[in-house]
Amino acid sequence: MNYDEQNSLTLKIRNIILIFIPIIIMFLMIISLFGPFGQSLLNIGIALPKIDIEKVEFYEDNTIFAFVRNVGQNTINISQVDINDRILPAVIEPDRSLQRLEGSKIIIPFSWNRGESYEVGVTTDDGTRFSKIVSAAIETPKIGLSQFGAYALIGIYVGVIPVFAGLLWYPIMRGLDKNKYNFIMSITVGLLFFLGIDAMIESNELAVKNFPDPSKIQLLIIITTLISLISLIFISSKLIKKKSNRNENHDKNNVHEVIKSDRAVESESKYLNPFSLSLMISIGIGLHNFGEGLIIGSSILLGELALTIFLIIGFTIHNTTEGLAIVSPLSKTKSRNIKRLIIYGLIAGIPTIGGTWIGGFSFSNLTTILFLAVGSGAIFQVIYYITIDLINKNKDILSNGYIISGFIIGIIFMYATGIFL
Amino acid sequence: MKLSLVTFVIIVLNITIFLNINSVKTSFADDFENSITNRHVTGYNIPKTTGEILDPTTSSIKEIDGVIEPNKYLREFNYGKVSVLENGTTLREFTLIANDNLIKEISPGVYFNVWTFNGTVPGPTIRATEGDIVKINFVNNGAKFHTFHTHGIHKSEMDGVFELVGPGGKFTYEFIAEPYGIFPYHCHVQPLEEHINHGLYGAFIIDPKTPRETADELVMIMNGYDTDFDMENNFYTVNGIPYYYMHHPIQIEKNKLIRIYLVNMLEYDQINNFHLHANMFNFYNSGTKKTPDLYTDIVTMSQGERGIIEFSYKYPGAYMFHAHKTEFAEKGWMSLFMVKDMQNSSKFVNSNN
Numbered sequence: 001m002n003y004d005e006q007n008s009l010t011l012k013i014r015n016i017i018l019i020f021i022p023i024i025i026m027f028l029m030i031i032s033l034f035g036p037f038g039q040s041l042l043n044i045g046i047a048l049p050k051i052d053i054e055k056v057e058f059y060e061d062n063t064i065f066a067f068v069r070n071v072g073q074n075t076i077n078i079s080q081v082d083i084n085d086r087i088l089p090a091v092i093e094p095d096r097s098l099q100r101l102e103g104s105k106i107i108i109p110f111s112w113n114r115g116e117s118y119e120v121g122v123t124t125d126d127g128t129r130f131s132k133i134v135s136a137a138i139e140t141p142k143i144g145l146s147q148f149g150a151y152a153l154i155g156i157y158v159g160v161i162p163v164f165a166g167l168l169w170y171p172i173m174r175g176l177d178k179n180k181y182n183f184i185m186s187i188t189v190g191l192l193f194f195l196g197i198d199a200m201i202e203s204n205e206l207a208v209k210n211f212p213d214p215s216k217i218q219l220l221i222i223i224t225t226l227i228s229l230i231s232l233i234f235i236s237s238k239l240i241k242k243k244s245n246r247n248e249n250h251d252k253n254n255v256h257e258v259i260k261s262d263r264a265v266e267s268e269s270k271y272l273n274p275f276s277l278s279l280m281i282s283i284g285i286g287l288h289n290f291g292e293g294l295i296i297g298s299s300i301l302l303g304e305l306a307l308t309i310f311l312i313i314g315f316t317i318h319n320t321t322e323g324l325a326i327v328s329p330l331s332k333t334k335s336r337n338i339k340r341l342i343i344y345g346l347i348a349g350i351p352t353i354g355g356t357w358i359g360g361f362s363f364s365n366l367t368t369i370l371f372l373a374v375g376s377g378a379i380f381q382v383i384y385y386i387t388i389d390l391i392n393k394n395k396d397i398l399s400n401g402y403i404i405s406g407f408i409i410g411i412i413f414m415y416a417t418g419i420f421l
Numbered sequence: 422m423k424l425s426l427v428t429f430v431i432i433v434l435n436i437t438i439f440l441n442i443n444s445v446k447t448s449f450a451d452d453f454e455n456s457i458t459n460r461h462v463t464g465y466n467i468p469k470t471t472g473e474i475l476d477p478t479t480s481s482i483k484e485i486d487g488v489i490e491p492n493k494y495l496r497e498f499n500y501g502k503v504s505v506l507e508n509g510t511t512l513r514e515f516t517l518i519a520n521d522n523l524i525k526e527i528s529p530g531v532y533f534n535v536w537t538f539n540g541t542v543p544g545p546t547i548r549a550t551e552g553d554i555v556k557i558n559f560v561n562n563g564a565k566f567h568t569f570h571t572h573g574i575h576k577s578e579m580d581g582v583f584e585l586v587g588p589g590g591k592f593t594y595e596f597i598a599e600p601y602g603i604f605p606y607h608c609h610v611q612p613l614e615e616h617i618n619h620g621l622y623g624a625f626i627i628d629p630k631t632p633r634e635t636a637d638e639l640v641m642i643m644n645g646y647d648t649d650f651d652m653e654n655n656f657y658t659v660n661g662i663p664y665y666y667m668h669h670p671i672q673i674e675k676n677k678l679i680r681i682y683l684v685n686m687l688e689y690d691q692i693n694n695f696h697l698h699a700n701m702f703n704f705y706n707s708g709t710k711k712t713p714d715l716y717t718d719i720v721t722m723s724q725g726e727r728g729i730i731e732f733s734y735k736y737p738g739a740y741m742f743h744a745h746k747t748e749f750a751e752k753g754w755m756s757l758f759m760v761k762d763m764q765n766s767s768k769f770v771n772s773n774n
Contacts, residue, residue: 063468077530078475078530079475079528079529079530079531080475080477080528080529080530080531081475082752085748085752086748086751086752087477087478087656087663087664087751087752087753089467089474089475089476089478089479090467090474090475090476091467091468091470091472091473091474091475092472092473092474092475093470093471093472093473094471094472095472095473096472096473096475096530104472105472106475107468107470109466109467109468123531123648123655125530125531125532126531126532126533126648127527127531127532127533127646127648127649127655128648128649129648129649129655
């Protein structure tokens with residue numbers, strides 16, 4: 001071992017030690033915070049009990065189930081149960097003592113009436129009452145074929161048919177001149193922008209309504225949306241690179257179908273061909289529709305009948321425009337590949353069915369919130385690519401009247417259809 | 422687990438007792454009492470479970486942690502340390518110690534920081550005869566200001582409003598008991614709502630010089646607890662613990678005169694009331710007259726209002742009494758009388774021998 005090698009070895013060891021020193025300091029600090037010193041230091045407030053009533057189920061044998069979870073800092077004992085603020089005998093399984101994040105099932109014998117509103121409450125050992133309101137009681141569906149089929153039908157009605165109806169605009173889409181293309185594409189951006197924001201607001205609403213401490217969930221919504229957006233952009237650009245490499249090497253299968261504007265010729269391969277864009281829109285919308293399915297399913301499960309009907313009508317109208325969004329990039333292609341169009345439609349529409357199933361049978365607020373956030377990330381990713389596409393094909397999109405008016409009309413149109421929600 | 426085991430043993434015991442008694446003829450009342458802890462007023466039985474039962478309507482609380490023993494309180498009257506002055510007047514001395522740091526079980530499994538006179542909610546019932554001198558040695562063992570304020574006729578400085586007694590402080594209240602009637606006493610430190618909600622109150626009875634007719638006398642204070650401080654009561658009770666007399670029915674005798682000294686100390690709600698089943702009663706508003714004001718089965722009171730209720734039961738059996746504000750009833754202010762035919766039950770004992 002010569003001097004240099006030895007020197008580099010000590011350097012390595014030194015570096016390793018240096019890496020660990022801050023971690024060790026942090027570790028020691030955390031340990032001391034849990035010790036007596038930390039306990040006296042952190043003894044600055046009262047940890048209030050927090051109970052989340054996650055789910056309420058109604059059964060025909062005159063029982064109501066309530067699923068509760070301790071989301072506070074300390075162990076909590078459930079002492080009493082009430083319906084509509086009237087104390088009732090009940091049973092709690094496995095037991096009344098809930099560790100942090102532990103859950104229990106409460107069974108309350110109660111002759112409930114279909115369609116009436118009930119507030120289920122629990123009182124902890126320190127006398128704090130927590131409650132959850134169900135707007136309209138409805139028999140909790142058991143997982144069965146008929147229910148499965150009914151949910152699938154709702155999913156098809158809300159997600160698949162409207163998207164396909166929108167795809168029928170494809171023939172009109174073909175042969176549009178550049179201005180009309182810009183106009184339609186920016187309408188799509190407007191539509192998607194609305195959907196992305198709408199999904200975030202929707203998930204925020206769920207967070208505020210259902211979590212005693214929504215700020216953490218709100219942060220989670222933003223983080224999930226961002227991660228979804230960035231990782232989808234990363235995956236898409238990898239795919240595009242691969243594709244453009246292949247296109248350069250082989251017979252330019254797809255690209256020869258595209259009539260490129262003069263300026264876009266060189267940049268086109270770096271970005272997207274219309275079919276990739278359409279596919280991307282389909283995937284983004286599919287993720288979004290999965291979230292919509294979850295919302296519909298859960299509103300059925302929670303007995304929000306009026307809301308369910310409004311959701312179905314509203315989403316149906318909304319989703320027709322999604323079909324338009326999918327076909328809009330294809331205006332300059334000469335392709336008559338109907339099969340491909342059908343696949344795009346299915347990618348966008350089918351997830352609604354899956355969402356309705358999951359939402360309708362085992363609803364969790366957190367999963368719905370997460371899927372909505374992933375969906376809005378996917379939509380923002382699509383907006384990013386369409387915008388780049390528009391920038392590549394136009395000198396200055398912000399001074400282009402077709403693009404600006406299209407964007408505004410897209411948003412306003414979605415807002416108008418959204419009034420049904 | 423322990424609790425459900427105890428419940429199970431009680432149920433088994435009840436069934437065996439029930440079967441045994443059934444072999445000899447008994448009255449309806451006995452049967453009912455034996456099965457009453459298994460019976461549900463909602464019509465639905467608790468489902469079989471591997472978990473725990475949460476049922477304040479049938480389960481009791483551990484007496485050691487309980488805010489009061491309602492059956493003891495019901496018939497416990499404190500006449501004070503009695504001495505006769507030179508002029509022949511009776512002097513009654515009472516000691517009332519205020520505290521505000523106890524945590525007691527107010528309903529099965531629910532613990533609340535109660536503020537108390539002598540450690541219970543309601544505080545002890547104090548009783549004197551019209552014209553007696555009443556001396557209250559008041560000690561504040563709490564961490565906040567408290568006073569003793571009673572209704573009735575007395576001097577301003579004995580009213581317990583302006584002379585606030587601080588932590589560790591003492592005060593002696595002295596006044597002549599007048600007029601006869603039933604009165605509430607309570608702490609009069611602001612915020613009043615807080616001091617009352619936490620339990621600083623009790624009943625004060627002044628008997629007329631010529632005593633009332635002999636009766637089985639009971640004292641009842643209607644109250645509530647707002648345990649999560651949202652200015653709405655979570656529990657309503659008579660004598661401190663919700664539903665207590667549902668699983669410990671008050672034993673009374675058929676045809677015997679029952680006299681209830683009833684006080685409403687309920688905070689936050691505008692009114693409260695008392696309704697007796699299958700019977701009618703005479704009501705003496707504030708107990709200040711000897712002729713009844715009402716012959717009825719329901720009486721409604723605002724906070725601080727009170728009166729005397731007199732009745733007797735014609736038939737043996739279990740009879741409910743509760744607030745006819747059904748919300749209060751279904752949050753704990755629901756009770757039972759168990760009327761016994763003493764002659765029949767003595768016959769039963771004889772025949773058993």
